[in-house]
Amino acid sequence: MEKRVEILAKYLPSAAVNMVDELFDIYHFHFVIVSKRKTKHGDFRRLRNGDYQITINNDLNKYRFLLTLIHEMAHLLTFKEKPKSKPHGIEWKTNFQRLMLPFLQPDIYPHDILIHLAKYLKNPKASTDADIQLSLSLKKYDDEKEGSYIHEIPTNATFFYRNVAYQKGNKRRTRFECVELKSKKKYLFHHNALVKIQES
Known part of the structure; x- marks a missing residue:
C-alpha cells in the first residue's frame, strides 16, 4: 500500500x-x-x-x-x-x-x-x-483545455455546452446571457465556462 x-x-x-x-x-x-x-x-x-x-x-x-x-x-x-x-x-x-x-x-x-x-x-x-x-x-495549469472559454468567443457565435447548442449574447456583470437555440430560453454562463465552438 x-x-x-x-x-x-x-x-x-x-x-x-x-x-x-x-x-x-x-x-x-x-x-x-x-x-x-x-x-x-x-x-x-x-x-x-x-x-x-x-x-x-x-x-x-x-x-x-x-x-x-x-x-x-x-x-x-x-x-x-x-x-x-x-x-x-x-x-x-x-x-x-x-x-x-x-x-x-x-x-x-x-x-x-x-x-x-x-x-x-x-x-x-x-x-x-x-x-x-x-x-x-x-x-492555465490544467493538463488540457477542452474547448474555449466563453469570454474568448465572439458575440452571437453558436457554441455547444454539454451537447446543447446556444448563441452567445451580451455580458451582464460577470456572466453572459445566452440563448438555447432549440427552446429559445435564456441562460447565464459564467465568464470562465468552457464551451465548444460550432465547427464551420
Missing part, C-alpha cells in the same frame, strides 16, 4: 507535501480522491459513525488540488469548533485564511497565481470560480 505522503506527492506541489501531511496528523479524517464531478471540486462531510471525510476530484491540477484540499480542511476545522456556523461564514473564512497562509510561498505557487490568490484570501468566497482572475490563473 502506498504511503500517504507518496499519494500526496502525485497531486500537490512538491514543496507543500510534507506541510499537508502534517495537517492530516492534526485533523484526522478519511481522505478519498474521486473521479471528476461537474458540480464541485471537493467536499467535506461527517459520516454516520462520527468520523470526518474529505473528497477531492482527481482531475485537478496540483495548485487547485492544494487550494481545494485546504478549503475543505477549513470546513472540517470550523465544524469541530462551531458545528452550527454558516458553511462559508466568518468562522470558515478565518480558518481558511489561517490554514492557507503558510502555503502562500513562491516555491509552492507560481507568481501569476500567487498575486490573485493573496487578493482572494482577503475575503474568500464559497467557490474560487467566483473570482475570475484567480480562476483563469489556475486554469
